Amino acid sequence: MEASSPLPSLRGVRDLLDSGEGTSVGIVNEALERADALDEALGAFTGMRAEGALEDAAAADARRAAGRTLSPLDGVPVAIKDNMVMEGEPTSCASRILEGFVSPYTSTVVERLRSRGAVIVGRTNLDEFAMGSSTEHSCFRPTSNPWDLDRAPGGSSGGSAVAVASRIVPAALGSDTGGSIRQPASHCGVVGMKPTYGRVSRWGLVAFASSLDQIGVFTRDAGDAALLLEAIAGHDPADSTSLREPVPRFSEELTGDISDLVIGLPREYFLDEGVDPGVLAAVRDGVSVLERAGAKVREVSLPHTRFAVATYYLIATAEASSNLARYDGVRYGRRAASATDLSQMYFLSRSEGFGEEVKRRIMLGTYVLSAGYYDAYYRKAQQVRALVLDDFQKAFDECDVIATPTCPETAFRLGEKTGDPLSMYLGDIYTVSANLAGIPGISVPCGMAGGLPAGLQLLGGPLQEATLLRAADVFQRLTSHHTAVPTAI
Amino acid sequence: MAVLARLSLTDAEVERLSTELEAILDYVETLEEVDTTDVRPMSHVLPLATPLREDRAAAPLDPQAAVVNAPESAGSAFVVPRVIDGEEEG
Numbered sequence: 001m002e003a004s005s006p007l008p009s010l011r012g013v014r015d016l017l018d019s020g021e022g023t024s025v026g027i028v029n030e031a032l033e034r035a036d037a038l039d040e041a042l043g044a045f046t047g048m049r050a051e052g053a054l055e056d057a058a059a060a061d062a063r064r065a066a067g068r069t070l071s072p073l074d075g076v077p078v079a080i081k082d083n084m085v086m087e088g089e090p091t092s093c094a095s096r097i098l099e100g101f102v103s104p105y106t107s108t109v110v111e112r113l114r115s116r117g118a119v120i121v122g123r124t125n126l127d128e129f130a131m132g133s134s135t136e137h138s139c140f141r142p143t144s145n146p147w148d149l150d151r152a153p154g155g156s157s158g159g160s161a162v163a164v165a166s167r168i169v170p171a172a173l174g175s176d177t178g179g180s181i182r183q184p185a186s187h188c189g190v191v192g193m194k195p196t197y198g199r200v201s202r203w204g205l206v207a208f209a210s211s212l213d214q215i216g217v218f219t220r221d222a223g224d225a226a227l228l229l230e231a232i233a234g235h236d237p238a239d240s241t242s243l244r245e246p247v248p249r250f251s252e253e254l255t256g257d258i259s260d261l262v263i264g265l266p267r268e269y270f271l272d273e274g275v276d277p278g279v280l281a282a283v284r285d286g287v288s289v290l291e292r293a294g295a296k297v298r299e300v301s302l303p304h305t306r307f308a309v310a311t312y313y314l315i316a317t318a319e320a321s322s323n324l325a326r327y328d329g330v331r332y333g334r335r336a337a338s339a340t341d342l343s344q345m346y347f348l349s350r351s352e353g354f355g356e357e358v359k360r361r362i363m364l365g366t367y368v369l370s371a372g373y374y375d376a377y378y379r380k381a382q383q384v385r386a387l388v389l390d391d392f393q394k395a396f397d398e399c400d401v402i403a404t405p406t407c408p409e410t411a412f413r414l415g416e417k418t419g420d421p422l423s424m425y426l427g428d429i430y431t432v433s434a435n436l437a438g439i440p441g442i443s444v445p446c447g448m449a450g451g452l453p454a455g456l457q458l459l460g461g462p463l464q465e466a467t468l469l470r471a472a473d474v475f476q477r478l479t480s481h482h483t484a485v486p487t488a489i
Numbered sequence: 490m491a492v493l494a495r496l497s498l499t500d501a502e503v504e505r506l507s508t509e510l511e512a513i514l515d516y517v518e519t520l521e522e523v524d525t526t527d528v529r530p531m532s533h534v535l536p537l538a539t540p541l542r543e544d545r546a547a548a549p550l551d552p553q554a555a556v557v558n559a560p561e562s563a564g565s566a567f568v569v570p571r572v573i574d575g576e577e578e579g
Contacts, residue, residue: 104554197534211533240540241533310517321494328495330567335560342570347497359496364510366494380520382530387523389531422512438534 004037005030006167006485010224013076013170017064024057024064024075024119031077031121034168038489043143044162046082046092048122053077056119063117072227072251074117079163079172082123083130083206084215086110093206094138095128097333097353107204108239109173109215109232116231121169124159128355130175130208131320132156133183133424134417137357142414145188146486147452151411154184157218161188164218166489171228172218177208178312179406179431181216182443186406186455189445189484191472192218193225196462197438198243200229201236209319210241212312212435221482222444222472226250229465245463253466254473259294261471263287264399268305269430276409278449283405286446286456286475290403293474300395300402304387305433311388312432313425314368314381321365327353360421389437396461401471404430406443406455430457440465444472445481453481 007030008016016022032050039045060075069075085091085103092098110120127137135143135158143158145151146166153162157174161184164172174181176194185192194216205215217228233247265287270280291297329335329349336348354362368377395402408429417424434441439462446456456475460468476482491498498506552565561568 101558104550104557237540237542241535241537243535304523307520307523310520313513314517314520325495329560330569331556332558333560339570342572345570346495350495351497354496359498359502360506360509362494362496363490363506364513367490367510367514370490370493377517379530380523380525381517382532383525383528384520384523386528386531387525389534421509422516425513 004034007031007034007077007170009220010076010170010227014072017075024060025054027075028053028057028077028119028121031169035122038166038168041144041149041489042146042162042166043141044124044159044166044168045079045122046094046125046140046159047090049089049120053119053121056114060117060119069117071116071231073113073231076118076171077121077169078113078118079122079124079160079169080110080120081126081157081160081172081174083126083175084109084173085204085206086120089123091206092123093129094126094140095353095355095358096139097327097350099334101332105204108201108236110204112232118231124157124163124172126159127156128358129206129320129324130156130177130180131357131361133179133427134412135159135184136414136418137355139355144414145411146489147189147411149488150413151452152187152414154187154411156180158184160218161185161190161192164190164220165486167485170219171224173215173232174218175205175213175215176435177212178316178435179428181218182406182431182441182455182457183428185218185443187411187453189453189481189486190218190220191222191225191442191444191482192216193229193442193465193468194434194440195229195233195465196243196440198241199233199440199463199465201239201242203236203238207323209316210323211319212316214435221476222442222469223251223254225442226254226469248466250466250469254470256474256477257294258290258471258474261295261401261467262399263290263295263297264300264395264402265297266300266302266305266395266402266404268302269404274408275405276449279405279407279409279454282447282449282454283403283456287403289475289478290471293478295471298399300398302391302395302433304384304391305429307384308388308433308436309425309429311381311384312428312436313364314377315385315436317361317365318369318378319365321362321369324358324362357421385436388433392433392437392439400460400467402459404457404459406430406457410449410452410454434459438462440468442468442472444475445484446479447481453484
């Protein structure tokens, strides 16, 4: 592939800017050039924001020259998943139904990033409306894994994971409804964090399943994740589910000491069957690193784990079928040209505009909410959800952090699972529970299995992001898995 | 079901979706094994109360900006195909 320089980490870019060795314009240009050189092979981006980004970068350089730098993110290039809106920019959700949509307003996360000087360089690819675990269900093209271009990067925030893993940008935002940040982070060898539900405002995030959706971050290490998360977290009056809780300075909580922590290993996540042995070995090694660093390790139990995927897919599709009712060809997006009456316009616009996986989920969600099936499916799932939460509450009485594999396997081949949706869903077994319970989780690279990255997932109680980041940071001070550069680019 | 979801599916789509949804519904039936007697259904992780704000006027989205993405608009209105037949209008 054409030569282009890999970008440093977020703090690496900040150091270049602080020391005067680099300018924001220069670094943003490098990011744009690298995207240009690599993205034909990767498909990580749905669109670049070259002109606007260079203007923002020039403004950041001017601020710095005047001694008015806004934050550690000032002048740093960041990519956003293409389901977060920004005024004057397209938002596609990788769906034909949003063809031509240009947002009239800006999401809270983008507003917060920009008010701290971060430069939005582009929008990243995703499974349509964030529904998928592979970034293959995009109306544009599938995204490839930079460790093996014939493999999927995971999803749905696959584009953001790949953009960070490929060193095109030092940091990116994603959204996580059932693992859509942590799973691609695991498959691509980067850090991905889903905060507590309500920690980050969802204003301007296109809704998939509103009781589960949460915005989070992709970076190369926990220190960078802390900086990015403290910039976007915090109460927002525009999102009624956003938490009125003070946000710690996460970056100042990385003390390097975890001797006070008890790490729980849920026995249901360490069964020998159903997990790639190489992944399991890497995760066990990861846990022993934390143990050597002073943490205590004990077994815990999350007995409803095996019901989590079924519970999740009932609740997520039910909420999705309601949320996606808004795509009707009236207010925005695509309208079928051939429709002659209103009803036909709804049917044709939606049928032409939505892809296969989205239709599948709308159908499932409509079914489980329909009269006669509501109690058996949706209500039952809401009850099991309460039991999943109860499992975590009991487990966190016995430990501070729960450690698990992020995924039962490494990155799978493109096309391997698209013909069997259920097998794709089952890969989410270790990530969906955190969304059902609303708790924070982080995936950290913990080694390789068969030449592909594996991820260690750390879960914490509500609002315990600082603890998770501290543990992940200690792990990365003692290991070098996160410095491995993808081999296929 | 497709009618409720306002989707018109081709015969091939109906056939494929029936098989796939059947497999998924078979799988989710494992939830029947869980005893949920007296368990309160949980719709949300947060104890949500409707937040109230001060009754103060704020600038809404400009109506022109609100219709700019509409496939068809007139002034600040969304235009849709005629719903009521003109001849029957009283």
